Amino acid sequence: MTAVDAVLNLASEQKHRSGVDPGAFLEELEMIIQKAELCADVMWSEPVEIRLGYGQPEKINGPLQALNCLAQRWPDTGGEEYLKAKTLCMAALGERIPCADVRDAFIAAAAEADMLVRAN
Known part of the structure; x- marks a missing residue:
């Protein structure tokens, strides 16, 4: 999944949840989409290891992977x-x-959801 797909899925989810002005929200998303491809390869110094359900632990290496996980699989x-x-x-x-x-916030969210395996 590309950064654009992740952000568009998030936008669809957010639009249904809130009363945010659609024009302003879409303008902000357009800015994020334009820059997201440039940031797609950014990695944290240490990955965050989480477990979704009863599956195998998986490593989340950066904000794009974290956003995808939060928006699609949380x-x-x-x-x-x-x-x-x-x-x-x-x-x-x-x-x-x-x-x-962002890493600390993702760790806190994983701990809150009882999904955190390891965060060095």
Whole structure:
């Protein structure tokens, strides 16, 4: 899945959940999409290892993988840490915050959802 696909899926999900002005939301997403492909190869210094359901542990290496996981595969999308991590992933892909800042938020979201295996 490309960065564009991940952001568009997130946009569709968000549009149904909130009363955000669609024009403003789409304008912000367009900016993220334009920059996301440039940030797609950004990796954290250490991956975060999570387990989805009863599956094998998997490593999440950066904000794009984290956003994809949060938007497409996360079991509980109502947690405070989940929402913070998803917002920060989008901000990192939009180059508004450093990618490293997102890692701690993703770890907190994984811990909140009882999915964290290891975060060095």
